Amino acid sequence: MDDAPQSDALVDATAAAIRARIMSGDIPIGAQLRQAELAKTLGVSRTPVREALRQLQTGGLIEVVPHRGAVVRVPAPWDVRETYEVRAELEGLACERAVPRITRDGLDDLRKANEALRPGAIRPDGSSTVANDSFHTLIHGIAGNERLARVIKEINEAFPRNVSALVLQDNPRHREDNFAEHERIITALAADDAETARREMQAHVISAGEQLARWYERRSATVFRG
Amino acid sequence: MDDAPQSDALVDATAAAIRARIMSGDIPIGAQLRQAELAKTLGVSRTPVREALRQLQTGGLIEVVPHRGAVVRVPAPWDVRETYEVRAELEGLACERAVPRITRDGLDDLRKANEALRPGAIRPDGSSTVANDSFHTLIHGIAGNERLARVIKEINEAFPRNVSALVLQDNPRHREDNFAEHERIITALAADDAETARREMQAHVISAGEQLARWYERRSATVFRG
DNA sequence: CATCATTTTGTTGGATCCAAAAGTAGCGTA
DNA sequence: TACGCTACTTTTGGATCCAACAAAATGATG
Numbered sequence A, B: 001m002d003d004a005p006q007s008d009a010l011v012d013a014t015a016a017a018i019r020a021r022i023m024s025g026d027i028p029i030g031a032q033l034r035q036a037e038l039a040k041t042l043g044v045s046r047t048p049v050r051e052a053l054r055q056l057q058t059g060g061l062i063e064v065v066p067h068r069g070a071v072v073r074v075p076a077p078w079d080v081r082e083t084y085e086v087r088a089e090l091e092g093l094a095c096e097r098a099v100p101r102i103t104r105d106g107l108d109d110l111r112k113a114n115e116a117l118r119p120g121a122i123r124p125d126g127s128s129t130v131a132n133d134s135f136h137t138l139i140h141g142i143a144g145n146e147r148l149a150r151v152i153k154e155i156n157e158a159f160p161r162n163v164s165a166l167v168l169q170d171n172p173r174h175r176e177d178n179f180a181e182h183e184r185i186i187t188a189l190a191a192d193d194a195e196t197a198r199r200e201m202q203a204h205v206i207s208a209g210e211q212l213a214r215w216y217e218r219r220s221a222t223v224f225r226g
Numbered sequence C: 001c002a003t004c005a006t007t008t009t010g011t012t013g014g015a016t017c018c019a020a021a022a023g024t025a026g027c028g029t030a
Numbered sequence D: 001t002a003c004g005c006t007a008c009t010t011t012t013g014g015a016t017c018c019a020a021c022a023a024a025a026t027g028a029t030g
Helices: A009-023 A035-042 A046-059 A077-098 A104-115 A127-143 A146-156 A161-170 A172-190 A194-225 B009-023 B035-042 B046-059 B077-098 B104-115 B127-143 B146-156 B161-170 B172-190 B194-225
Strands: A062-065 A069-072 B062-065 B069-072
Touching: A009 A035, A009 A046, A035 A046, A046 A062, A046 A069, A046 B046, A077 A127, A077 A146, A077 A172, A077 A194, A077 B077, A077 B146, A104 A127, A104 A172, A127 A146, A127 A161, A127 A172, A146 B077, A146 B146, A161 A172, A161 A194, A172 A194, B009 B035, B009 B046, B035 B046, B046 B062, B046 B069, B077 B127, B077 B146, B077 B172, B077 B194, B104 B127, B104 B172, B127 B146, B127 B161, B127 B172, B161 B172, B161 B194, B172 B194
Parallel strands: none
Antiparallel strands: A062 A069, B062 B069
């Protein structure tokens, strides 16, 4: 089950490569994306790069202005908040749907995924991001609605991942909150309490969005000063 | 605020043209889309057609298999149901958000939009589709969350519009239900009752999705027989 | 007569080429 | 010295060309 159903190998690989470099912060926010440069770096022609850029553009990760080129999109804080309100709603739905469908094994998987996020646990760099992702992805899988999973995935791809990681890793308090919120969600799922599960998940996502929005606020402030 | 932020004029226009022809049923479901043919028809080169097709592909309206070309996607009934469950959630959120934001003028606009859908009113062909759309679009505008509006728009673009129109126009009963459901939504909005507004809108979308899914079920059945 | 291999045709995918547009720098004039 | 105009450079957008791949048709063989 691919996100882009199926198409050419090259342009999808190219898009994935560019997206990865943006997500990882290798290409910073606001940076210009020159087609020729990308083509040379990735060892392909300009054609697949162009189509990859278009694909990323429809995803909202980059912006393309007619004859000036593509830049990595700099999201405004209100945009982050709006997006996370939508995402909260959808994640809440996924969580609610997961309640009647979850098994003991599923609960175990979730607990294990969250255990990797326990504050104070030793972990290699960047692993918290994937662990965090996998927690949500597990729930999407249990929810059993492919379209829902896909829409959430698309929404997530609108913002560079490394920023979320930064937000999480910078502040130990955030790590603790994140872990505790996940635990509450697991508890509600285990208790077969759909209402609570949804509410907890919504609150969790909203809070994550708020932290992210604040990060962008601080960032734009410093940028304006500098 | 365009759906595709901004980019080349030609490829967006091309994508819009192709999408319009699919949505209107001019290009039927399951039809093959030959790039050269489209290019000739639209009076452009194959390049913008290719990129337009890729754009439509990420939207999910068409499917592209590596060396065999693009076809208009034939949605499975379960896919329709899944999609409409997601859409119901989001439209419900929009409706809830609209409650504290709606004005008397906004209510009037909604009433007027629904009046165009009154069963028994005389209307030219196809106008019911746009009237139906405008009812929802109005609410999205009032809800005041651009990302939400955009996500719903993208979801809607996953299925040809003419099918929804068919579903609506075929059965007078559906027209009546549709009208009544809209009225209930307006009533809840006017009563400042967020809970009910959300619930009514959700039920409305779910019901529309069910009708659409049934239509596709009947269609696939006849196709298999034929 | 059926089945498999081979050839042929049609269509897409990728690369290169050419044109158009915008930004920039340099020069000239007020 | 400052402002404006022009020419140049850079980069994207569109068209055309060539190769790869898949399907269909045709012929040969069991």
